[in-house]
Amino acid sequence: xxxxxxxxxEADTLPGVGVEHDAQGRxxxxxxxxxxxxxxxxxxxxxxxxxTLVVEETAPGFHLVHYFxxxxxxxxxxxxxxxxxxxxxxxTISDRVHAADWHERETEDLFGVCFTGHPFLGDFVLxxxxxxxxxxxxxxxxxxxASHPRGRGLDEDWRPRxxxxxxxALEFPVGPIWxxxxxSGLCLLETxxxxxxxxxxxxxxxxxxxxxxxxxxxxxxxxxxxxRFSGNAAFAHALAFCQAIESIAGVxxxxxxxxxxxxxxxxxxxxxxxxxxxDLAGSTGLAVGKAMGQELEEELLRLTETTMGHRYLFxxxxxxxxxxxxxxxxxxxxxxxxxxxxxxxxxFGRWLKVSSSFLDRIEEMGVLSTDDAKxxxxxxxxGRAAGREADLRRGLPYAAYDQFxxxxxxxxxxxxxxxxxxxxxxxxxxxxxxxxxxxxLPSETVRTDCMAVDGNALGWVEAPAGAAFHWLKLDGDGCIxxxxxxxxxxxxxxxxxxxxxxxxFQDFPIILASFGLSVAENDR
Amino acid sequence: xxxxxxxxxxxxxxxxxxxxSEPLPAGTTPGRxxxxxxxxxAAAALAECCPTGALQVQSPGIRVxxxxxxxxxxxxxxxxxxxxxxxxxxTHLEGAQESLGGSFRRALHVxxxxxxxxxxxxxxxxxxxxxxxxxxxxxxxxxxxxxxADLLLVAGPVTEALRRPLLDAYEAMPEPKRVVAMGVCAIxxxxxxxxxxxxxxxxxxxxxDIVIPGCPPPPRAIIxxxxxxxxxxxxxxAVEAP
Ligand code: SF4
Ligand code: SF4
Numbered sequence: 001x002x003x004x005x006x007x008x009x010e011a012d013t014l015p016g017v018g019v020e021h022d023a024q025g026r027x028x029x030x031x032x033x034x035x036x037x038x039x040x041x042x043x044x045x046x047x048x049x050x051x052t053l054v055v056e057e058t059a060p061g062f063h064l065v066h067y068f069x070x071x072x073x074x075x076x077x078x079x080x081x082x083x084x085x086x087x088x089x090x091x092t093i094s095d096r097v098h099a100a101d102w103h104e105r106e107t108e109d110l111f112g113v114c115f116t117g118h119p120f121l122g123d124f125v126l127x128x129x130x131x132x133x134x135x136x137x138x139x140x141x142x143x144x145x146a147s148h149p150r151g152r153g154l155d156e157d158w159r160p161r162x163x164x165x166x167x168x169a170l171e172f173p174v175g176p177i178w179x180x181x182x183x184s185g186l187c188l189l190e191t192x193x194x195x196x197x198x199x200x201x202x203x204x205x206x207x208x209x210x211x212x213x214x215x216x217x218x219x220x221x222x223x224x225x226x227x228r229f230s231g232n233a234a235f236a237h238a239l240a241f242c243q244a245i246e247s248i249a250g251v252x253x254x255x256x257x258x259x260x261x262x263x264x265x266x267x268x269x270x271x272x273x274x275x276x277x278x279d280l281a282g283s284t285g286l287a288v289g290k291a292m293g294q295e296l297e298e299e300l301l302r303l304t305e306t307t308m309g310h311r312y313l314f315x316x317x318x319x320x321x322x323x324x325x326x327x328x329x330x331x332x333x334x335x336x337x338x339x340x341x342x343x344x345x346x347x348f349g350r351w352l353k354v355s356s357s358f359l360d361r362i363e364e365m366g367v368l369s370t371d372d373a374k375x376x377x378x379x380x381x382x383g384r385a386a387g388r389e390a391d392l393r394r395g396l397p398y399a400a401y402d403q404f405x406x407x408x409x410x411x412x413x414x415x416x417x418x419x420x421x422x423x424x425x426x427x428x429x430x431x432x433x434x435x436x437x438x439x440x441l442p443s444e445t446v447r448t449d450c451m452a453v454d455g456n457a458l459g460w461v462e463a464p465a466g467a468a469f470h471w472l473k474l475d476g477d478g479c480i481x482x483x484x485x486x487x488x489x490x491x492x493x494x495x496x497x498x499x500x501x502x503x504x505f506q507d508f509p510i511i512l513a514s515f516g517l518s519v520a521e522n523d524r
Numbered sequence: 525x526x527x528x529x530x531x532x533x534x535x536x537x538x539x540x541x542x543x544x545s546e547p548l549p550a551g552t553t554p555g556r557x558x559x560x561x562x563x564x565x566a567a568a569a570l571a572e573c574c575p576t577g578a579l580q581v582q583s584p585g586i587r588v589x590x591x592x593x594x595x596x597x598x599x600x601x602x603x604x605x606x607x608x609x610x611x612x613x614x615t616h617l618e619g620a621q622e623s624l625g626g627s628f629r630r631a632l633h634v635x636x637x638x639x640x641x642x643x644x645x646x647x648x649x650x651x652x653x654x655x656x657x658x659x660x661x662x663x664x665x666x667x668x669x670x671x672x673a674d675l676l677l678v679a680g681p682v683t684e685a686l687r688r689p690l691l692d693a694y695e696a697m698p699e700p701k702r703v704v705a706m707g708v709c710a711i712x713x714x715x716x717x718x719x720x721x722x723x724x725x726x727x728x729x730x731x732x733d734i735v736i737p738g739c740p741p742p743p744r745a746i747i748x749x750x751x752x753x754x755x756x757x758x759x760x761x762a763v764e765a766p
């Protein structure tokens with residue numbers, strides 16, 4: 001009996017849970033709401049990671065809640081499903097699986113499904129001052145093109161909630177709009193003077209409601225949103241979206257397109273990481289370093305444009321493969337330019353690593369402990385820099401990553417410097433993968449017919465910032481009835497506050513830059 | 525210890541010369557579709573494949589409304605339209621305030637404001653400062669506070685939650701002031717459109733003088749837009765007929 005069968009057998013004995021092996025090769029646990037928290041703990045103990053939570057409205061007031069889990073090393077997948085009726089809540093799992101905390105808050109805000117026992121519900125995606133109570137935009141009876149309902153506005157004497165009770169303590173707001181090129185979002189820093197004691201992130205100022213406005217649209221329309229809600233990781237999100245559709249349609253794509261998808265995704269990762277490094281140098285006042293980083297970033301963008309037709313890879317991923325093949329000239333160009341760019345990137349990295357004034361600002365700065373990284377389920381390079389060996393390209397391989405597995409770059413310290421090293425090494429790794437995947441390209445079509453109707457599936461990728469999960473449900477015409485984009489930004493912002501608490505004020509922008517977080521990716 | 529000053533001197537000047545008459549370095553711009561003459565059925569088929577209505581049939585061919593084109597590339601390819609690799613895209617809107625003159629021509633302070641933009645517009649706006657483009661040579665500076673700003677550069681569809689901050693920033697700017705909307709999102713909401721969560725463009729909240737089409741507009745196009753605001757670049761057409 002293999003491990004999966006053993007799990008199935010063991011789970012069968014749990015109270016309130018039905019177990020079946022479904023068509024997509026995963027275990028499906030159908031649970032009564034009360035059984036969910038215990039089940040989540042049971043999965044956690046067996047090294048299953050929480051992937052994402054998806055809620056769909058099955059009938060007015062009735063909801064089906066899916067909790068997706070996967071095993072990081074073996075790639076087994078388990079889903080818990082629970083039905084809830086009108087006015088009934090689900091017990092929270094956020095006290096046991098903390099990574100689900102924000103997922104529950106979001107669900108309560110957008111669907112009105114209550115999680116009993118959750119300590120902070122309300123005022124999350126929809127801010128209290130500009131959204132009325134008891135209107136849930138993700139329910140089907142809400143019209144996405146309706147005008148924005150009027151909230152009660154900000155009272156004159158409104159002040160953000162403050163926890164720090166100390167003489168001279170004050171709350172210092174940063175945002176919602178920032179200087180220079182900062183992304184909009186509000187950061188409330190509580191301090192008695194010098195040190196940041198507590199930090200609260202109030203995000204979703206950039207909420208564009210993509211999952212709602214995509215409802216009823218055909219996938220080729222919604223794909224435009226998947227690419228553009230977080231344009232610096234456009235290919236990654238578009239790819240996860242397309243993989244979900246291919247999975248519903250049961251379509252296998254050609255070998256050439258599987259490999260070219262690796263090439264595109266890794267080129268995007270190289271550029272994304274370079275952006276983070278340039279901004280990190282800039283945040284410490286290292287002007288020449290920032291300029292060099294941005295110069296390399298621009299060169300990577302130009303390489304992307306000349307080989308793939310768009311600087312941010314828009315319009316490339318489609319269900320069934322790729323919209324266009326890469327011409328021979330583009331492939332030759334990649335084969336020559338990547339090896340000539342790499343020594344320059346490595347030299348730049350070496351200079352950064354010996355600049356003591358720069359290192360002083362990032363070493364032991366913004367430490368994310370391994371325990372916190374685990375507790376919050378931090379993903380991507382930030383998680384790997386804190387000792388978490390998680391990478392979906394290896395754990396749940398997609399595209400051609402089964403043939404071209406990346407090494408997982410792990411560091412233990414969890415500080416700004418560890419993150420820098422991970423970003424740098426992952427750029428090298430991506431370059432290696434691109435050249436390897438370009439090695440033996442079969443000549444064949446890159447686009448297979450793919451028509452999906454009536455079904456649902458989860459698609460996933462290791463986006464530049466970490467694991468991304470897109471769940472799609474299509475109706476009989478192939479239009480979208482529910483789309484959920486579970487993003488690495490959403491996951492990692494949740495943990496960010498832990499790393500600034502205890503830091504001095506002037507280090508705040510540096511820690512922020514070292515995380516390489518995207519607000520747009522969080523807010524959707 | 526890395527000697528950054530030495531490294532930077534050794535590298536020499538990396539800023540690229542720019543003349544509108546010369547071709548741009550490869551990869552600087554994604555380019556955009558060219559309006560073309562063709563028979564009506566071919567034009568109708570192309571208009572049909574455009575997801576945003578940017579391509580419209582106008583006899584004898586197809587015209588392009590750049591304010592809607594999101595560079596999805598679906599009209600590109602063998603049977604599609606030819607693309608033009610330029611970046612002078614900014615358009616001075618009809619009836620808007622004229623460009624800023626006098627000393628603003630060589631000293632313009634810009635407040636960039638993220639009103640719900642994705643990483644595309646954010647990334648390109650950051651790069652106008654990259655060595656290849658070197659914004660400062662034009663006497664254009666990015667400032668953090670609206671009180672020092674002559675120009676507000678808005679990206680993103682303006683989400684409902686950022687409507688108020690955008691208006692506040694605009695009101696805090698001293699006169700004379702101009703507003704530039706960059707990216708199709710800021711022009712009309714782009715792919716997000718007007719919805720319960722987004723206003724459908726900057727003009728719904730503040731008066732817009734100049735628009736820079738593109739999704740995203742590349743750094744060169746953004747710089748052209750800023751130069752247009754001080755009368756140092758020419759205005760492109762918003763819609764081009766075949
Ligand atoms: S590239 Fe522009 S014009 Fe062409 S189909 Fe896409 S949106 Fe329409
Ligand atoms: S115009 Fe395009 S690139 Fe710019 S914010 Fe909108 S979707 Fe992103």
